[in-house]
Amino acid sequence: MTTLKRVQQWATFARIWHVFDASWQNPFDSAQLLKKYLLGLYKPIYHPMNDCGDHVIVINCSDVALPGEEWKKRVYFHHTGYPGGASWTLAHELHKKDPVLILKKAVYNSMDGNLQRRYTMERLHLFPDANVPAKLMGNVSNQIRQIRPIPKRLDHYTQKEIEEYPKLIDYPKDYILR
Template identity: 40%
Template sequence: FCNLSFFRPKELVLDDLDRDKFVRVVPPEEIPQRKVMLGQRQLATFSRVWYLFDAKWQCPHLSGEKIARILRGEHKPIYYPGESTGDCVVAINTRHIALRNDAWRADALHVRREYAKTRYDIPLFKLHEIDPTKVLHLCVLSCIPTDNTRRFDMARLYTFPDDAVPVHLLKNVCDQIRGSRIIPKRLDDLTSNDIEKFPQMFKWPKELVLDDLDRDKFVRVVPPEEIPQRKVMLGQRAGRQNYWFHVATSRHEEVKIH
């Protein structure tokens, strides 16, 4: 029989009596205890938290996924499908949402009714003019599965076109949802110092620079009452050559706009 274990020197072997010189066992009464009790943490988990979301210049599709996750309560450890464990969300500035590319004109809301020849599409830009909160509401609704708690989850969503929120709702807000996009600065928000410090690639010649006083000689601002308005005729079908707006999809009907 061969013992492969090596032998330790005597100076490295500690007896039970000598171990107390080097190792000290901390008694339970000296262990620092947390101030937060388990009962308090449990109550905070089951409570409903109110979140504030600023939808200004945010994509409603990306924002809808974030809001739907909080409305359903998927961010909580007690989440279970079919149980109402979500929080409340207050969305403001829904009038200033931003869609990708040309989605305002290219995408449309398909409305199907149970009567013959009553299917029609309404473009998103027209829907946004009618109700500025409807686009974000529909994006959140599409991210929630169709179960028994869907309408109760959507009832905890409060959408406002501007930043005017009732006082009784703002008193409940205690957290904020971070947006999916970084809001850039507008040219109107830049100060004169920021414009001067901005590096210039080249300088335009003086004969090509138009001052504010001279610009009126070349450029005329059209007032809103002179802009021709186009009306959407819903529920009508005609030739494609008479269409200004056309949804090129198989499910959508065409919309005639004069």
């Protein structure tokens, strides 16, 4: 085997490190996207019995956005294994205890039927904010694009942008808002 072919083969089977920003993203849609990278589904060498997945670093997990009334209505089940050890926790309570747990559970459940999902989850690195150790960020070579664009907050618009925005009506100077 030539040196060039050997390097191509190493590059084919190498694990790539990806980074994903989870702020304002639906964790269930994000889980489907992250599953492709964790399992290596996008690689041409993918096979269900082949462990060719990559590492994924997820930042800003504390800023995920559940749709509708999911924060109040979604319930997570946990059982300790002992009699009477069943407990149900609402999504907002679980998020308050550990901000990365909702996304972690969503990714874990998206890989249902995968016999190696416990080992695959070891390649998922979740952080509640953007503070990631430099040792991990030094490995990153790809950024996963967000599914939904992040809306711009009203207090982040400049006064010039506010004035130039098209208006439906101009109120008179002496108009009083109530």
